[in-house]
Amino acid sequence: MPTTTADLDVDLAELLGPLLVAEVEAYLATAARQHTPAPAPARAPQTAGLPGPAWYRIAQHLQADPLQAPSPADTAPAGPWWDGYPTPAPTLTDRILRRRPTVPVTARQHLQLMDRYITAHGWTQGQLWDTDGAVCVLGAHVRVLAVGYGTPATAWQARLAIGNALGYQGAPIPVDTWNDSPGTTQTDVHTLLRTAAART
Template identity: 55%
Template sequence: MPTPSPTLHRPAPHPPLLTLDGSGLVEEIERYLASLPPSARPAIPYVCPLGSTLQPWNAGYPPPRRTPLDRLLRRPARPVEVTVAGHLRLTSRYLAAAGWLQGAMWDAGGRVCLLGAQAAVLAHGYGTPYTVRRARTQVMEVLHATGRPVPSPDSYNDAPGTTQADVHRLLDQAAARAGVLGI
């Protein structure tokens, strides 16, 4: 009867690999979070600690395209139709991409104020002057509804205590309002 060799050993088995799909961990966490009272849930959206992918300010909107007739008549492309809410979101994204400025519409470095960002979005072919006027009306409505009675969005932009985050928050609130109104 042969005896096993004492030098032969077997490696320890590896623990089974857990995957997000197979472990049930995600579902367990979601159930736990859903069981928390609303006061214990975070009031802000989750922000990935790994960062985000840089995108152009006009991502999700097609660029204006000149038709053969536009080229023949040497005219600019027809503007891309955007809603008032879309214009306000694009304005905020343009401000974030170009940089924010107080006291002037733009500077040599390309930074813009609120009005400069709206003008730039329009100049890049998104929306019409009518869209911009309606967007500015929504911004004014939010300013007055939140207890900031200023004569124009530009005076709010240039106020000493206003920050870039304040302007983005204002544009986000105005876009949400326009979205609720369906414009």
């Protein structure tokens, strides 16, 4: 039986999902060792009993967070951060298969949505997100994915593009280290995400 694009997408999600989870866990462990530990989200993920790879289980949990569900109140000065994209809504197939609705996006679009998300909610250092909803670069990946834009494979491709953009800028260091560097500003983050998107 020939391999289809859908089969490859599932295989990539199964392979890359744990890598993204490992990045989140490593980031939190590093933050815990520093002087300012990362605060937990409002509700700690309860992933037991949920179907799918670990990354999807985390995304399903975060999707239920009212801060992350697109709503008319969730706007930036220029409009909602997802403006121009359909709001993820479950299809009949999603309901039958009990899977979260997903809007397909490219790695470039994922980066653009991250940029918009940070514009709308703010940027932070030393934690995935704060109580006001501001996020670091990794937190922006998680939030955009959790709402339903793209797949773990898309997010991973976007992360690779960010790493490449840092290398082009002469800063070949992990993006999370760069995010938390004292000299990094929110303007730098927007510039990096836009550079990565333009090169993708």
